[in-house]
Amino acid sequence: MDLRLRPAEQEFRNRLRGWLAETVPGLPPRPPGDDWSARRRYDTGWQRTLHDAGYAGVDWPSEHGGLGATPTEQLIYLEESAAARAPYIGANFVGLLHAGPTLIVEGTDAQRTQHLPRILRGDEVWCQGFSEPDAGSDLASLRTAAVRDGDHYVVNGRKVWTSMAQIADYCELLVRTDPDAPKHRGISWLILPMDTPGVQVRPLLTAAGSSEFSELILDDVRVPVANLVGAENDGWRVAMVTFSFERGTAFIGDVIESRNILGEIADIARSTPAPGGGTLWDDAALRRDVGRLAADVRGLWALIGKNVSEASAGLVPVQGASVFKLRFTESRQKIGDLAAHVLGRAALAVSDVPGVVGGRNGHLVEDRITTLAWTIAAGTSQIQKNILAERSLGLPKEPRWTSR
Amino acid sequence: MDLTLSADQRALQVGLRDVLADLWRAEHLREAAAGAAPGTKDWSRIAELGVFGVTVPEAEDGMGLGLADAAVLFEELGAALVPGPLVPTALAAGRVAGTIDGSAIVTMLDLRAPVLLVEHLDLATHVVAVDADGLRLLPADALAATPVQTPLDPLTPLWSVSGGGRDLGERIGSAAEVADWMRRGAVLNSALQVGVARGALDLAVRYALERIQFDRVIGGFQAVKHLLADSLVRVDVARAAVLVAALTVDDPQVAEATEAAEAVAAAKVLADEAATLGGRSGLQVHGGMGFTWEVLAHLYLKRAWVLETSFGSADEHAAFLATRVSAVSAVSGVSASG
Numbered sequence: 239m240d241l242r243l244r245p246a247e248q249e250f251r252n253r254l255r256g257w258l259a260e261t262v263p264g265l266p267p268r269p270p271g272d273d274w275s276a277r278r279r280y281d282t283g284w285q286r287t288l289h290d291a292g293y294a295g296v297d298w299p300s301e302h303g304g305l306g307a308t309p310t311e312q313l314i315y316l317e318e319s320a321a322a323r324a325p326y327i328g329a330n331f332v333g334l335l336h337a338g339p340t341l342i343v344e345g346t347d348a349q350r351t352q353h354l355p356r357i358l359r360g361d362e363v364w365c366q367g368f369s370e371p372d373a374g375s376d377l378a379s380l381r382t383a384a385v386r387d388g389d390h391y392v393v394n395g396r397k398v399w400t401s402m403a404q405i406a407d408y409c410e411l412l413v414r415t416d417p418d419a420p421k422h423r424g425i426s427w428l429i430l431p432m433d434t435p436g437v438q439v440r441p442l443l444t445a446a447g448s449s450e451f452s453e454l455i456l457d458d459v460r461v462p463v464a465n466l467v468g469a470e471n472d473g474w475r476v477a478m479v480t481f482s483f484e485r486g487t488a489f490i491g492d493v494i495e496s497r498n499i500l501g502e503i504a505d506i507a508r509s510t511p512a513p514g515g516g517t518l519w520d521d522a523a524l525r526r527d528v529g530r531l532a533a534d535v536r537g538l539w540a541l542i543g544k545n546v547s548e549a550s551a552g553l554v555p556v557q558g559a560s561v562f563k564l565r566f567t568e569s570r571q572k573i574g575d576l577a578a579h580v581l582g583r584a585a586l587a588v589s590d591v592p593g594v595v596g597g598r599n600g601h602l603v604e605d606r607i608t609t610l611a612w613t614i615a616a617g618t619s620q621i622q623k624n625i626l627a628e629r630s631l632g633l634p635k636e637p638r639w640t641s642r
Numbered sequence: 643m644d645l646t647l648s649a650d651q652r653a654l655q656v657g658l659r660d661v662l663a664d665l666w667r668a669e670h671l672r673e674a675a676a677g678a679a680p681g682t683k684d685w686s687r688i689a690e691l692g693v694f695g696v697t698v699p700e701a702e703d704g705m706g707l708g709l710a711d712a713a714v715l716f717e718e719l720g721a722a723l724v725p726g727p728l729v730p731t732a733l734a735a736g737r738v739a740g741t742i743d744g745s746a747i748v749t750m751l752d753l754r755a756p757v758l759l760v761e762h763l764d765l766a767t768h769v770v771a772v773d774a775d776g777l778r779l780l781p782a783d784a785l786a787a788t789p790v791q792t793p794l795d796p797l798t799p800l801w802s803v804s805g806g807g808r809d810l811g812e813r814i815g816s817a818a819e820v821a822d823w824m825r826r827g828a829v830l831n832s833a834l835q836v837g838v839a840r841g842a843l844d845l846a847v848r849y850a851l852e853r854i855q856f857d858r859v860i861g862g863f864q865a866v867k868h869l870l871a872d873s874l875v876r877v878d879v880a881r882a883a884v885l886v887a888a889l890t891v892d893d894p895q896v897a898e899a900t901e902a903a904e905a906v907a908a909a910k911v912l913a914d915e916a917a918t919l920g921g922r923s924g925l926q927v928h929g930g931m932g933f934t935w936e937v938l939a940h941l942y943l944k945r946a947w948v949l950e951t952s953f954g955s956a957d958e959h960a961a962f963l964a965t966r967v968s969a970v971s972a973v974s975g976v977s978a979s980g
Contacts (some may be wrong), residue, residue: 547646
């Protein structure tokens with residue numbers, strides 16, 4: 239057991255920190271949230287910058303063009319990027335964290351050659367077509383049908399919660415290729431080019447007022463059989479490979495952001511007058527709440543250290559990933575509520591209003607809304623608890639209510 | 643960075659777990675809870691395993707290991723609900739002769755508390771009195787104390803101190819050493835709490851897999867599964883925080899002294915939460931039986947309630963952490979290496 243970094247890791251941190259300090263201040267301002275083509279340009283531009291500096295695909299193996307960094311170096315990368323307030327992975331998320339790693343493990347040589355270098359350079363943006371209106375937590379009940387017609391599949395169905403669909407070049411698509419097989423055994427994983435005729439993108443407005451998500455309507459969409467990843471009807475297993483990347487490290491930067499937000503809340507409370515005199519910070523109950531959430535953040539960071547250590551030892555931190563997601567998302571929502579408490583009626587405005595100390599209520603209020611999605615996306619808290627209860631505690635599995 | 647248990651740590655952990663499974667079986671706990679207080683014989687057997695001298699140098703008959711190693715072992719002591727002044731004795735090892743082999747048993751009196759209660763005075767040979775100006779050591783019989791008729795935790799007998807603590811005894815530590823005593827004590831106390839939380843969870847999971855209602859084991863109901871999953875989350879988060887706190891306290895390279903203090907405070911907050919909420923859920927899962935003296939669930943919760951009052955309450959630690967929260971200073975210090 240050791241908290242210290244190895245010399246090579248410390249060197250990696252120093253070099254990266256220096257590069258970020260040189261690079262981040264010169265970046266153009268971030269585009270507004272709903273200007274999707276500007277966001278694509280900005281996010282992929284940052285990916286190109288990372289690529290040219292040799293920092294693209296930190297977690298990808300070096301034989302596929304990545305950095306081949308150790309889990310600890312990946313942690314350092316995310317930690318330093320968040321501390322430097324470098325751009326978020328944004329539009330590159332699905333390509334870098336889902337599709338690319340899945341193709342590395344499951345793709346053909348032709349698929350890898352076509353896509354991996356372009357994902358790393360920021361030339362290609364991916365979106366995810368997994369969930370459906372009637373297949374959410376019960377993803378394996380998905381019904382989007384792919385019927386073989388010569389060397390193509392003809393795809394019909396609907397997908398939902400597809401982030402960045404309006405600017406994506408490709409979609410990782412789960413389809414049902416065998417409607418008669420048990421539900422987990424008739425699914426395939428396809429690469430769908432988003433410019434294929436019959437693909438319609440219909441933006442959904444989120445509770446945060448953003449059109450981040452879309453619905454995909456697929457109407458007689460012809461996808462080459464060559465775009466199949468893994469074997470036909472083996473797509474559920476391939477999707478599980480994809481998910482194993484999703485649950486690893488995606489939230490590390492967000493824990494640092496939790497700490498930053500908590501710090502902002504405390505600073506606002508310290509200089510906001512209280513109704514009876516003094517400041518809001520004079521309230522011991524408020525300080526206790528801040529302190530408890532600060533303990534949460536430290537506990538989560540310790541847990542990340544443990545998960546990364548397990549990954550370094552060649553283990554897959556399955557339990558650690560669910561534990562982390564449950565506690566982190568719950569804790570961040572509490573931070574949002576605390577922000578609202580400190581902001582008072584300024585918490586009613588998602589845009590900045592005069593009179594707030596520091597003048598930055600808007601992003602705190604927006605974060606409070608945005609993070610409502612976090613206990614739902616990527617496996618709801620309730621599904622995560624089932625996973626822990628069944629896989630870690632050995633309690634009985636949920637009964638199978640469906641006949642298939 | 644490596645937060646996994648080493649082969650040596652795992653061997654120590656398993657060794658202690660095996661001995662405790664034999665020494666502290668449920669019947670033994672029940673007997674002790676019924677009034678047959680554990681004696682010095684049990685204490686000697688635990689001391690033989692070396693748990694009190696983990697961080698004492700080998701030249702002084704200790705194991706010469708770190709606070710994290712001690713935390714790993716103290717989690718096991720907590721999970722087995724081993725009674726006795728475990729933390730003060732371990733803290734006194736190296737200062738008080740005989741603690742490592744079990745011949746000296748050290749309890750603690752925190753003179754800064756408004757109500758002066760001392761635990762396990764019958765078992766103890768010595769008392770360390772903690773005050774703002776330092777640590778003093780006195781023989782256990784030097785305290786004027788009367789037994790508390792009914793302690794909350796039947797395995798943690800209490801004495802009410804009416805005098806004698808304040809000026810008696812030999813000075814064994816300065817005011818600066820009080821901070822170190824409290825810090826290391828909070829880590830070990832938190833490790834016990836993680837163990838208590840884990841023990842309560844294990845007991846509840848076993849029961850949930852046996853107890854049948856509505857023709858199913860109750861562990862198959864989501865309401866029960868989620869209660870237990872919540873406990874598991876708290877145990878894992880607290881354990882990680884305790885190990886990081888132990889390593890941070892031991893790390894000579896930690897630049898800021900407050901970094902260790904913050905890591906320890908977070909560990910105590912999270913471990914108290916894991917043990918008290920986990921103890922409560924454990925009792926709840928047992929249903930009506932959970933409210934009986936016979937089922938051990940109440941002993942876990944009561945021990946959690948005892949330990950949460952020691953080495954600073956979660957509220958005190960949270961209040962300290964709050965003083966350190968600011969966006970202005972938030973750029974470094976997330977990881978010990980930052």
